[in-house]
Amino acid sequence: MNAALEEFRRTKNEKTLRVAEFLVNYAEAHAVLLRTNTHRLLLHHGGKPPPGPGYEYFNTRKLPCSFNTATVWRVYKHAAEKLGGRAVNLSDFKRVWQRFLPQISSEEPVDLCFWCHHLAQLPDDMRGDALLTHLDLMNAEKSLYQETNARCGRTCEESRLSLAPSFPASRNITMSYSFDFAQQLHYPSEPQQPGPLYFLIPRKCLLFGVCCGGMPKQVSYLIDEGMMTAPWEPTTHQINYLHHFFLNYGVGETRVDLCTSEENKNHGLLEYFAWRTMHGLHQQVELHFRPAGHDASGPDALFGLVKQAFRRTRVQTLADIAGVVRDSTPQKQLNIPQLVGEEDGTILVEAYNWHERLCRYFRVFPHFDRYRHFSFDARRPGVVTAKAHCHAEPFEFQLLCSPDVQPPAGGFSVQDPPGLSVCRQRYLFEKVREFCSEEAKDITCPPPVTWAYPPVGRCAHDVRRDTLWRTKPH
Structure with a gap:
């Protein structure tokens, strides 16, 4: 992170430097530690950042998936205006982010481990040992799973x-x-x-x-x-x-x-x-x-x-x-x-x-x-x-x-399966059938078994299944 800021100071003006400082501080406050190769780097180097080029990779920050570029830019713009400064536009904000701070990014939507997420919120001096203990345990269980699969593969x-x-x-x-x-x-x-x-x-x-x-x-x-x-x-x-x-x-x-x-x-x-x-x-x-x-x-x-x-x-x-x-x-x-x-x-x-x-x-x-x-x-x-x-x-x-x-x-x-409710059958027939091919219309969206209207308060796309599949017309 510091190397990126130094490059800013050499190549960019003060406004661009403020963008970089904002992104670094924002990532420090909101980054979520996910299941990435950073874990393996930590384990391999005893919980310390690896030397050399791997240091930049170790400093990868993953923002929650809801924090996209436009969302972060709006927060930056509001903060800049509140301080009396002038914010850069969205396109320049994206360009600065992608060129100088690619190690900060939004993670794709995935299921988070509760303990990884919890430990990410702890101060740095409290996080290291607890995180390594947790990851050691997860790696041990993963190894058991892989060894079992390997034995079964030989069988x-x-x-x-x-x-x-x-x-x-x-x-x-x-x-x-x-x-x-x-x-x-x-x-x-x-x-x-x-x-x-x-x-x-x-x-x-x-x-x-x-x-x-x-x-x-x-x-x-x-x-x-x-x-x-x-x-x-x-x-x-x-x-x-x-x-x-x-x-x-x-x-x-x-x-x-x-x-x-x-x-x-x-x-x-x-x-x-x-x-x-x-x-x-x-x-x-x-x-x-x-x-x-x-x-x-x-x-x-x-x-x-x-x-x-x-x-x-x-x-x-x-x-x-x-x-x-x-x-x-x-x-x-x-x-x-x-x-x-x-x-x-x-x-x-x-x-x-x-x-x-x-x-x-x-x-x-x-x-x-x-x-x-x-x-x-x-x-x-x-x-x-x-x-x-x-x-x-x-x-x-x-x-x-x-x-x-x-x-x-x-x-x-x-x-017996409940089948599609009459409301759902009618919805597929009236709304979706036209998008089916001729040979598939009577398979995927056939005519409903009855045209009886649903009770008051029900709508055509209600999918509650209170009618049996084989309901016969009255």
Whole structure:
């Protein structure tokens, strides 16, 4: 930073120097420490700035994504006018920023680690040791994740495994998986998007991915909005798709290591994996929740490839989205599409209300938010071993209300999808249908099953799902 200011003093006038001083001070006050290579530089050099050219890189400042150039310029202009000075215009402000202070920039919108964000607000003399301790711990957990994937990769190569239906716990191997949701896609969609479509709400498709760390390949579940339960319950959907994955794409492993973001943390997953181990579907299960900002895993990369392919492809139906997922890696076929259901209501992945059926047999895990690592063993039904982090002391807890009473292995009732409400059907038919191709109009935006008007207070784009998909006209 000081070197940049010295260059200003040699080459620029006082007004430009004031811009540089403002940017440096503003970054010092508002910069957020994110998951960047700066962390690795800190760890490598014992918490001190590295010597030589790396010093400028170490001084990289990342402003929150809401602090764009125009926003910072307005703050600068207001401050300059308040002091009685004259502010430079926006174009000159951008030019000074980009030429002399490129190490200050706005970060792209990402999930922040709470502790990284919290430690960034501490004074410099208090931040160093706490930050290094936190990053050491995150690096240790990341190393464990990478080592597990490497071992599973060797297993897959030696055994020539593939994602296909296998009998549960039929191979004495360990396999790692990671799973997560992605942002929803809207269709119809065009590479050259018609302007009016930006102001409408096209049909929605949500993505849920389960990635095998040993291959690596991912099954991407495509969830049409008519297949989403009402109200939306991510827990139920996670368990349904994981259960379908193990039935239809599992490799028959006896031990499974699962990793996901801490945002997906819920009691339902504990109940489900306790149920799987006590009925012999897996002998051991390790479940890891990585904190936001440190949870980069397989699904993120493959979802990114899907998004890139989606932007340059004409998409009219769910089948087109499945084609985009498949063609996102045309040579290696790393992305496998799996439709949850079709637009006409045909069910391809059955849904069960797991939590409602299992919660009567299990207790709530105490202080659930304090722990991130959970393990289950078939030799100890219902017992979960939890750790706050990979080096912490384990804590054991019996999830079953009564160890002698276990939930049944089957008999779960299938849930019918709610389908699109009449209001949503009418909205798609009246507003979005004209943007569909002729062959896709009756698939993506068909005529509504009834023209009954909604109750008072409802609007055409209301997507509350209180009407069954197969509602018949009166």
